[in-house]
Every structure is written in structure tokens, then in C-alpha cells.
Amino acid sequence: MKTRILVFGLLMACGIGAWSSAAAAARPAGPPAGYKIEDEHTQKSPDGATTIEQYVNKDADDWKWQFWARREGTFTMLGPEQDDYSAGFRFTSDSKWLVRMQKIGSGTMTLYLYHLTPQGFVAATKKPLADLAWDYMKTRPEWRKVKKEPEYHISANLVKGTDENYRWLGVDWPANRYLLIGLSGDADVKGNKPMQTGVVNGWRCRYDLETGKFDVPTIFAKDNAKAVMPESP
Template identity: 70%
Template sequence: MKGRTSCIRTSWIGLLVALSIGVCSGAAAAPPTAPPAGYKIEEKYTKTSPDGATTIEQYLNQETDEWKWQFWARRQGTFTLLDPQQAEYPADFLFTNDVKWIVRLQKTGSGESTLYLYRLTPNGYVSASRKPLGDLAWDYLKTRPDWRRIKKAPEYHMSANLVRGLEENYRWLGADWPANRYILISLSGDADVKGRKPMQTGVVRGWSCRYDLQTSKFDAPALLSDHNAKAVVPKSPGAD
């Protein structure tokens, strides 16, 4: 009888373990394999990589009051959602010439934008950082001496954009950097200025930094020093 009780107890333990494994395995939802119902492709925003092997497709849901966008990457039999968070606007995409990286230029509001970064894996493109690349660039600026020169932190029209020249490796700047290694980012933002005529004015106007795709670190090369010094000088009221 004692042996039988032990067997029953063992069976129950085994059953509970099996059930717990089943619950845990079902907890992680499988990634979506296609856009949900209601989403239709907007072909005018489709972007193809330089080698022709990857296509970024943008899908819009017009069946709700708030239109939402999804971005999907199609490559060599894979079809992956780039970001589970839906966007309110379409986006532009740029590839590095080796197509190992994609930069997404995303409008986020009136006069505001940010950047997202994706890297190529055997299972397709995935997010390269937990936070948007644009947010990381702002975080980096706040560690720099230039940030202390900004009398009032930007609150409006905060934007992170790409400096032109990614495809040509920024040769127009006189840079001689390894190919497909760096991304140059430009930051801009406005703040309220109090006075007889309160107004918003640019307090960060195109401050630039460099992101290293190999090390995931930021820096501000010397060739940007003169430009950055002017980018944090308060804009005179009424100036263009």
C-alpha cells in the first residue's frame, strides 16, 4: 500500500510538471507571420535594398479611427515584423551598402522625428537596441560638455535625423572611415523663451554625433567640433 501511494504521488508530481511546462511554453506567443486583418500594403512606400534581396513593405490599417502602420521585411523566404509597436506615420528606410543594417527614419509628430536601427540575423532583421536609436543619441548628447552650454533643455520639435551621406560613407565631410561602420545623427529641438514676447526658439540646431555599428557606442569626431559648437548657441529671437 505504501509503495502504491508513492507511485500515485510520483504520478501527480509528473503531471504537475508536465502541466507547468505546457503553460510556460505557451506563455511566449509566437511572432506574427503576416499583417493582421485590416492591414493593406501601401506600395508607394515600399523600399528595396541595394542588392535587391530585401524589401521593406509598409501596411496601413484604415478600418479604425486611428490609422496605424506596420513595417515588414521580406528577405529570402522570411517575412518579419520589424517592430511590434505600431506607428502613426509611414517611415523612410535606408540600408547600409552591405545590407547588414537598416535605419528607419520615423516621423513622430508635427516637426518631430526619431530613428530606429535593425540588424540582419539568420532569421531576418531584428531591432538592434531596446530604445530607439534617436533616443540613445539624445542620451549621449546629455553626457557631453556641449549639453551644459544649453541654457534651457529642448521640449518641442525634438528630432533625430540622419546626416546625409550614409551611402557614400560621408565622403563629402572629408571622412575616411571604414565602409558600413558608422552612422551620423543630427539632433534638433526647441524650447520656450520667456520675455516680453514669449516664443519657442531653437536651442539645439543640428548637433551631430557618430554611432559605431560594431561597438554600439557613440562619439563626436573632431571634424564635427566647429559645427557642434554653433549648434548649441541660442538662436537670436527673430533670426531665420
């Protein structure tokens, strides 16, 4: 009898230990020690189910920012971490896609894209969405008109209208299908008085969230042609 009790006790202990380990593994991760939430940057998704929280560590010379999405028991980091700057976030109206608009330096912006999964929000692309947009532009005929590749103030911006499917442009695109991205960048121009000038000035493209492909709608053709004309220094 004592042997049976001992065996039962061992099994219970092992079961509790395994449950405790599984529970610990299932608990949401979180920012490491030293990171404190900045409440003024907290925002919710259109459906109210996701909360974006921004945390900062001010102990180092360069402040370190982390961004986390909290939703229905999941708590996922919206990487990568960023020095110095908080971020802006914009959801599609169905709350399933999230764009992080991130300043990374003086006059320099990038974009990251995340998608809702059963595990919470995770990165939707291997490279930053901004990098993919620049890669796409370099395949376009307009790129051949760019006199010099941008070196300064390289920015990718999310065009306003994500929440209402860009109706202000007079289009009737499917809901929650596309993101519009604008690209800009400066370069040095040599001459009697060398200076920086814009070589890409608000060139626009469209990203298809369903296929992961870029294109340029015809409504942007005229403005895109002007966007690669050299500005006067």
C-alpha cells in the same frame, strides 16, 4: 497484422500532425487583418535581397502603420507600430543594417536601428537609436550650454551619406561602420514676448555599428559648438 497496420497508421498521423504544426509555426507572420500594403512605400536593399513593405490600417481614426522586412523566407516586423505616419528607410551599402526614419508628430522625428540576422531583420538596440543619441549628447560638455532642455520639435535625423560612407565630408572611414545623426529641438523662452526658439540646432554625433558606441569626430566640433548657441527669438 491488423494491429501493426493500426500502429503504423497512428504513427504516420502523429508524424504528419507534428510536421503540419512545425510548418505552420515556420510560416512567416504578417500584418493582422485590416492592414493593406502601400506599394508606393515599398523599397529594396542595395543587394536586392530584402524588400521593405509598409502596411496601413485605415479603419481607425488614427491610421496604424506597420513595417515589415521580407528576405529569403523570413518576414519580420520592424517594430514598433506607428500612428498616422509612414516611414523612410535607409540601408548601409552592405545591406546588413537598416535605419527607420520615423515622423511621430509635428516637427518631431525619431530613429530605429535594425540588424540582419539568420532570422531576418531585428531590432539592434533596446531603445530607439534617437533616444540613445540624446542620452549621449547629455554626457557631453556642449549640453551644459543648452539653456533649457528641448520640449518641442525634438528630432533626430540620419545625415545623408550612409550609402557611400560619408565621402562627401572628405573622410575615409571604414565602409558600413558608422551612422551620423543630427539632433535638433526647440524650447519655450520666457520674456516680454514668450515664444519657442531652437536650443539644439543640428548637433551631430557618430554611432559605431561595430561597438555600439557614440563619439563626436573632430570635424564636427566647430559646428557643434554653434549648434547649442541660443537662437534669437
